Amino acid sequence: MEEEGAKGRRRRSRWAFRVGIGLTALTGLVLLAASPPTVSITTPQPLQKITGVYKIQAATIDDSGIQQTTFIIDGQPIQVQFEAIPLKSVRFKKLLMDIPALKTSSLKKGTSLTGYLYNYYAYWYSYRWSDGAHLITASVVDKANYLSQDSLYALSENSTHVDPQISTIVAEQSPLHLVVSGEDFLPGAQVFINRSVAPTTIVQSSSEIVVGGGSALLGLLPIGMPVPIAVVNPDGGGSGRYNFILSSSCPTISLSPGTLPNAVLGFSYDQTVSANGGAGPYTYAITSGDLPAGLSLSSTGQIAGAPFTTGTSSFAITATDMNGCAGTGNYSITVTVPPPTVMLIRKMGSPFRFVVTGTNLQDGIKVYISGTQWMDLAWKSTTKIVIKGGASLKALVPPNTPVTFTFINPDGGTATISNWSW
Helix, strand or coil: CCHHHHHHHHHHCCCCCCCEEECCCCCCCCCCCCCCCEEEEEECCCCCEECCEEEEEEEEEECCCEEEEEEEECCEEEEECCCCCCCCCCCHHHHHHHCHHHHHCCCCCCCCCCCEEEEEEEEEEHHHCCCEEEEEEEEEEECCCCEEEEEEEEEECCCCCCCCEEEEEEEECCCCEEEEEEECCCCCCEEEECCEECCEEEEEECCEEEEECCHHHHCCCCCCCEEEEEEECCCCCECCCEEEECCCCCCCCEEECCCCCCEECCCCEEEECEEECCCCCCEEEEEEECCCCCEEECCCCEEEECCCCCEEEEEEEEEECCCCCEEEEEEEEEEECCCCEEEEEEEECCCCEEEEEEECCCCCCEEEECCEEECCEEEEECCEEEEECHHHHHHHCCCCCCEEEEEECCCCCEEEEEEECC
16 A cells, blocks of 8 residues: 555545455356346454454445445445446457456356456555444445445454453343353443344443343344354453354243134134243244135234135144244134025925025025925025925925924035924
């Protein structure tokens, strides 16, 4: 770096960047048209300590070309615009002539590429910034006006401090929180988890910090995966990266009821599933299968709606408690057609017949008397049918003799009246 040429620029700005653009070749790159760019900060790593002048680097892939790149530290942007270098079915020999960086690549002669690939970087003069955690963001807008960003925290440390030290981190439940033990924690210290600030931080003493947040904290700590954690004091002193792994220690969570009642086509349905065994409140979701069409599950466990197709639907409901612990119940609901309803069978004479009144008595309904289908019917309406037959009907249904009537609608709905007599 040229210190003399940079003095004037440093007087006009709290920081300075020297930006360069490089190109990285990939073999067989295939990109879809008009898709957002991808951008990833490759250095530094999350919560890495930075001293002196540091080279921030990011990699970008895009299919339409980069329109604008912005480096941002703690909300202060430095904008860099440049001419994109396209790789649009360019033969390998031409690539070698135009782009020297490809001479050492693994591309074979005759290879064609499409898309745009970039490495870009900026020099951060970290000693001109206060010690402590700083949010670094790489922001890219492509020529299709799609925006992509990547962010992380880095720890600038150029002065002499008594750095806090982390010795152990223990996860405790109900609700989920972390107990960070160590030394030299100052009032107002912050805890950083990977690329984020911890939801809540309480400095209990110089040797203990409690990090809370419940479900929000769980979102930063995938179970079984190492996650870097650091403590930064108000004076800028920072601990090293502590890789913490949240292990699963969840209780058994069960759902009730064990089975759900069936539903009737077109009729309202309202049932509630509840969980127990974990730390409420719970959030409920369908995790496999599907509810009958027309029904839906709320996040509080209520299944409601009116089904509009028949059949049996099998599905699983998972309840997740405030600590991220979960339990699953397997269910099925069968949707049937609404049956006919028979309210009264009245015997009439001259000629001998039965008048049946009820609801949903469909045109084409079939009637069985003690297992024998009776064909002589007169359908009047959905609330009335007449079973005719005179002497033949009277012989089948003699007085003081219990019989069973079965009514079957064309859609399969069935009603049965047993032990009826006159």
